Amino acid sequence: MIINVNEKSNIPLFGLDFIGILDRGTNLLEVKPITLCNLRCKYCFVHAGDYINNFILKEKYIISWLKYALKYKSTKDIEIHIAPYGEFFLYDEYLRLIRDLKKIPQVKVISIQTNGTLLDKKKIMDLEKVGLTRLNISFNSLDQSIAQYLSDDPNYSVEKMLNIFEMVLKSSIDLLIAPIWFFGVNDNEIIKIIQLAKEYQRKGHSGDKFRLGIQNYLIYKTGRKLRKIRQRDFGYFYKRLADLEKKYNLKLKLGPKDFNIHPAHPITPPVERDEKIKVQIVSKGRTAKEWIGRFNEKWAVKVLSKISLKVGATVHANVIKRKTDENLITAWI
Ligand code: SF4
Structure with a gap:
């Protein structure tokens, strides 16, 4: 069942992790407009694709709540990071949302988390026109069979993704490729993705225009888990990244400062734990x-x-x- 969330639904957009507006006390607000996904990744930490009920938020409703959220934030350099528990490009009103976000003076950066598989030339050109800042695209392997295994999609095409990267690099939109490192599964793929990043750098794509943001595989109680793969602690993960940074002369450890994320007045729930x-x-x-x-x-x-x-x-x-x-x-x- 699809549940539409709008002015009449009585559902506030503060308070839930899977839809609405998520604040973590910084100048970045996460927006979650949809819970549908076109993939069913074996490692999905939010279990997308397995919900009995899915949610789609009305664009106008998001904008009105966002304006309300921004009243809490005194800072004028807000990043809106669209990061659904699902895939943003299944959201019919995606372009309207970016266009309306762009009109809010406090909003300086608009970024989207996506699996990228639904992107094409037209969509990228449209996103460029409405002023999208950055696409964060998850991409875990250059090997077709590993990529298909991880995404659980026999039609997942690495070649298509590489074309999409090229198109984004040619546009005014910044690109962040975000692979998850599943130790023991895609170790070689991480190296190949680093080599791809070096190639992009050699072609002149660096600074904000192109970044590689490798993430550690984390196991969540409520998510799907890769069989026989364990989570590595952050100490080990960062040590491996530091070694690779040295070896390939490429920045791999990205933190809030690299994205100009800083503390900003938090939107605090009016309740206490155990109340x-x-x-x-x-x-x-x-x-x-x-x-x-x-x-x-x-x-x-x-x-x-x-x-x-x-x-x-x-x-x-x-x-x-x-x-x-x-x-x-x-x-x-
Ligand atoms: S990991 Fe992302 S792309 Fe994959 S199923 Fe989950 S929400 Fe969809």
Whole structure:
């Protein structure tokens, strides 16, 4: 079932990790407009593709909430990072969203996290015209069979992705290639991707225009896991990156400073951990044990419950997740 989230849906866009606007107390706000995905990656940390209910947010609704979110932020160098629990280019209103974001004076950078498989020349040209800053494209292997295995898609084409990279590099949009390092699975592929990055550098693509952002494979309780692959600690991961940086003379360790991300007034949930709160159930969630509650008019709450809840009911729930630097609330019954 597709649940449309708009002015009438009663679902606030603060409070949930899978849709809406996520703030982590910096000048970067994450926007999550859709939960559908065209791939079903074996390592997907959000389990995209397995939801009973999927969500699509109305563009105008996102913009009105974003303007509200920006009132909390005194800084004038906001980055909007569109990073759905799914694939952004399945979102019909993707171009309108970028166009409207671009009109907000506080927004200086607009970046998109994507698997890139739905991009083509026309889309890239359209995105260029509306002023997109950067595409962060996940790409884990130059080997066709490994790439197909990881994405669980027999039609995944490495050649197509390489063409897309070339097109983005020729446009005014910055490109960040973001492979995940699955130690023991794509070690050689990481080296090949570094060599590809060096080739792009030799062709003159450097600085903000082209970056390589290798990520460590992390295992999440709620995500899909690659069989027999374990997570390596960050100490080991950064040591390996440091060795490769030296060997290939290429910057691989990227941090918030490289993207001009800095602390900015946080949007803080008006509840405490372990507090019992009264919420109105306004929607089903993604799974059979998840609901969306509304608390204090402006806050959504992810409500977890083993017993079925009725939309419209008022319930008392215990807050189990509430951090000072994240505008998320999770509660359970
Ligand atoms: S990892 Fe990304 S592209 Fe792959 S299934 Fe998950 S959301 Fe989709």
